[in-house]
Amino acid sequence: MSELRGTGFQTRDIAKLCEQGTLEKVKSGLYKLSNGDVTSGYVDVSHAIPEAVIAVVSALSFHELTTFNPSKVHIAIPNHAKAKEIYFPPVEVYYFRKAQYGHGIEEVEIQGHSVRVYNLEKTVCDMFRYRNKLGEDLALEGLQNYLNRSDANLNELSRYMKICRVKTVMEPYVKAMLVG
Numbered sequence: 001m002s003e004l005r006g007t008g009f010q011t012r013d014i015a016k017l018c019e020q021g022t023l024e025k026v027k028s029g030l031y032k033l034s035n036g037d038v039t040s041g042y043v044d045v046s047h048a049i050p051e052a053v054i055a056v057v058s059a060l061s062f063h064e065l066t067t068f069n070p071s072k073v074h075i076a077i078p079n080h081a082k083a084k085e086i087y088f089p090p091v092e093v094y095y096f097r098k099a100q101y102g103h104g105i106e107e108v109e110i111q112g113h114s115v116r117v118y119n120l121e122k123t124v125c126d127m128f129r130y131r132n133k134l135g136e137d138l139a140l141e142g143l144q145n146y147l148n149r150s151d152a153n154l155n156e157l158s159r160y161m162k163i164c165r166v167k168t169v170m171e172p173y174v175k176a177m178l179v180g
Contacts, residue, residue, distance in 0.1 A: 002029075024088040041073045041089035043113045048086050051077050053105055054117035055094055056126050057134060062108075063120050065145040068138060076101060076118070076126075094130070103163050120146060121156045125164035140173065147177050 014031065017023040023031045027048050042054050042062070055076035060066045072090040077083060079095040104122025107114050118126065124146050127139040146152055157174070161167040 027084060027086050042115050042117070043110050044089060045073045045075055045086065045091060046113065046115045049075065049077065049084055049091075051081055052116070053077075053101070054115060055096075056123070056130055057092075057138065059118045059123040060127060060138070060142045062117055063123060065120070065123070065142040066138060067141075100126075100129075100164060104160060120149075120151075121153065121160040122164070124157065125160040125166050125170070128166040128170050129164050131169075143170070143173055144177055147174070 014023065018025055018031070025031055030044075030048055042058070045052055045054075052075040054062060054073070056074045057066070057068065057070040058072075058074040061068065061070055072092040074092045074094065076094045076096045078101050079097050081095075083091070083093045104119045105116050106119050108117055109115070124139075124142050127134065127142045131139040146157070154174075158167070161170050
């Protein structure tokens with residue numbers, strides 16, 4: 001808002017641009033152009049909620065481990081934090097305990113902005129943590145696509161299976177996919 005007003009836009013001009021669909025309100029005082037792609041939503045959410053980490057389905061999509069295109073930006077925040085209200089893009093918030101939240105965070109650059117996203121292994125393991133909510137088929141697709149990658153690291157995957165407490169659930173799938 002302050003940048004727009006600094007260039008001569010009045011509040012009524014900004015409201016009109018929102019009505020026309022040229023601008024979208026992210027949160028109070030924060031706006032974005034409407035023609036952005038999916039990853040621009042990641043940037044918007046990262047600006048609006050600094051402690052957010054792109055997680056589960058959105059991270060799976062970011063790492064190209066699924067063909068599914070999520071309609072919301074899935075983020076993780078610490079379980080003691082309070083998510084700020086965001087008008088756009090739609091956000092799905094997951095509250096992670098300290099043991100799960102702090103591991104596997106990578107800083108990536110999207111459109112010149114730093115965005116935090118969980119790494120490949122943590123993402124696959126988180127999908128198994130939330131398989132009942134998000135769908136076991138999505139978790140299995142992510143695991144299969146991860147195992148097919150040339151940079152798949154089974155030692156790291158095993159480490160994150162322990163951290164995310166999904167080792168007993170995931171191990172049979174990993175063994176079956178590696179043999180098959």
